[in-house]
Amino acid sequence: MLRPPLAKIPLIGHTLDYMSDPLAFMRRQHALGPVTERRMMGLRWTLLSGPDACEAALRNADKAFANGPGWGFLVGPFFDRGLMLLDFAEHHRHRLLLQQAFTRPRIEGYVEQLVPAISRGLDAWVAQGATVDGGAFLAYPALKELTLDLATQIFMGGADLADDAELDALNDAFIACVQAGGALVRLDLPGTRWRRAHRGRRLLEGFLLRHLPAKRATEGNDLFSVLCHLRTDDGETFSDEDVVNHMIFLLMAAHDTSTITVTTALQHLGQHPEWQQRCREESLALPEHPSLAELETLTSLDLVIKESLRLVPPVPLLARRTVKATEVLGVPVPKGRFTAVMVHLSHHLPELWTDPERFDPDRFSDERREDKSHRYAWEPFGGGVHKCLGMAFAGAEVSLILHQVLRRFEWRIDADYVAPLDYHSLPFPADGLPIELHPYQARTPA
Numbered sequence: 001m002l003r004p005p006l007a008k009i010p011l012i013g014h015t016l017d018y019m020s021d022p023l024a025f026m027r028r029q030h031a032l033g034p035v036t037e038r039r040m041m042g043l044r045w046t047l048l049s050g051p052d053a054c055e056a057a058l059r060n061a062d063k064a065f066a067n068g069p070g071w072g073f074l075v076g077p078f079f080d081r082g083l084m085l086l087d088f089a090e091h092h093r094h095r096l097l098l099q100q101a102f103t104r105p106r107i108e109g110y111v112e113q114l115v116p117a118i119s120r121g122l123d124a125w126v127a128q129g130a131t132v133d134g135g136a137f138l139a140y141p142a143l144k145e146l147t148l149d150l151a152t153q154i155f156m157g158g159a160d161l162a163d164d165a166e167l168d169a170l171n172d173a174f175i176a177c178v179q180a181g182g183a184l185v186r187l188d189l190p191g192t193r194w195r196r197a198h199r200g201r202r203l204l205e206g207f208l209l210r211h212l213p214a215k216r217a218t219e220g221n222d223l224f225s226v227l228c229h230l231r232t233d234d235g236e237t238f239s240d241e242d243v244v245n246h247m248i249f250l251l252m253a254a255h256d257t258s259t260i261t262v263t264t265a266l267q268h269l270g271q272h273p274e275w276q277q278r279c280r281e282e283s284l285a286l287p288e289h290p291s292l293a294e295l296e297t298l299t300s301l302d303l304v305i306k307e308s309l310r311l312v313p314p315v316p317l318l319a320r321r322t323v324k325a326t327e328v329l330g331v332p333v334p335k336g337r338f339t340a341v342m343v344h345l346s347h348h349l350p351e352l353w354t355d356p357e358r359f360d361p362d363r364f365s366d367e368r369r370e371d372k373s374h375r376y377a378w379e380p381f382g383g384g385v386h387k388c389l390g391m392a393f394a395g396a397e398v399s400l401i402l403h404q405v406l407r408r409f410e411w412r413i414d415a416d417y418v419a420p421l422d423y424h425s426l427p428f429p430a431d432g433l434p435i436e437l438h439p440y441q442a443r444t445p446a
């Protein structure tokens with residue numbers, strides 16, 4: 001925690017302003033206009049707020065905004081050459097190939113693997129007995145562990161690649177890479193997040209390179225194996241280096257984002273028992289291990305997930321840097337300018353949403369469709385050519401976890417509870433989201 005005198009230095013002060021309450025920071029900025037400037041993290045940034053300004057950068061009609069040099073500043077050394085950090089023709093080429101790993105038949109295959117893996121993860125929640133029955137169960141760390149285990153399973157092809165100690169080391173390495181994004185000291189110095197992340201990246205590269213020949217040799221249905229065997233009609237494939245870079249990025253892209261979404265949904269379902277019951281009834285009507293098509297019939301849960309992504313978008317702002325001079329809504333933006341596309345704010349603007357701070361999943365129902373108020377009113381997955389490639393996978397994973405949790409547990413959270421969200425990297429509840437969790441007991445009608 002920085003002491004107050006440091007917080008008063010303007011360039012760090014604005015960074016901390018953002019981290020302590022991003023929405024308040026974005027609101028203050030937006031009051032000055034949709035295209036403004038601020039010094040943050042030692043650099044001058046153009047800040048885009050409101051759906052029109054966000055749309056301009058994400059549609060990127062004149063190809064002025066680049067991802068690599070923007071995100072590269074925040075997470076570059078650790079997620080180097082992941083799809084999100086590639087640009088223009090090269091990005092297009094890699095995306096064409098990578099999207100074959102996220103077709104519907106592939107996702108159906110991942111769902112088949114996810115279903116038993118989630119069941120096993122939730123068995124462990126029950127086995128933790130003391131925390132499950134009545135005591136405070138910390139939902140966020142439990143979900144983080146669950147989604148990391150799922151990533152090991154679905155992305156890497158199972159725990160047999162590594163023993164428990166190595167898996168723990170890999171998880172730590174991966175977490176170090178993610179946490180470096182919010183580091184204020186961005187130098188490879190002893191004891192810094194930056195140094196831990198460099199070490200983490202090396203460990204992940206070594207692990208993946210070691211297992212790559214075996215993945216190339218046989219065709220499995222885990223993501224690592226799939227990436228090794230992708231081929232376009234023109235015969236394009238990924239090099240070993242590409243596979244490693246994409247794998248490390250995909251692990252990052254998939255993990256925290258899905259965990260945050262499930263956490264937010266659990267919180268609101270705990271605070272709104274009527275929605276919890278409505279979702280549970282739909283889940284109880286399906287098998288414990290549903291197919292992708294069955295999962296898509298969970299309409300109430302779908303509304304809850306959309307509303308959770310609106311209230312707490314896991315990626316609150318998107319980073320870009322201009323590669324040439326351009327303008328947004330008539331305001332000039334010079335070449336070389338770091339740009340923050342503040343999608344979070346659009347989700348909370350009263351001109352786009354009724355009573356935006358209220359948890360109201362029905363706002364996404366066919367009768368209301370408030371998300372149609374603007375093409376970029378709801379953009380948790382971004383927009384334009386970099387729109388999230390894992391959107392369908394994420395939807396399936398998040399719904400599957402919540403489906404099984406709803407069938408097996410019930411929980412309550414105080415209606416007045418406000419999650420103390422930490423925004424040093426992606427948002428998460430600093431208190432771990434304590435909930436009162438009980439095994440679900442079906443009630444017999446009186």
Ligand code: HEM
Pocket residue numbers: 067083084085095250253254255257258261313314315318319379380381382383385386387388389390391393394
């Ligand atoms: C709820 C969960 C998720 C959210 C909210 C989310 C959000 C986003 C956002 C906002 C972007 C765009 C970044 C930008 O324009 O700068 C993005 C890109 C991306 N996401 Fe996701 N994501 C989620 C889950 C996933 C999952 C599960 C995967 C993979 C399994 C994934 C893979 C990707 C990839 C590959 C990109 C880069 C796309 C490109 O640059 O062409 N995401 N995600």
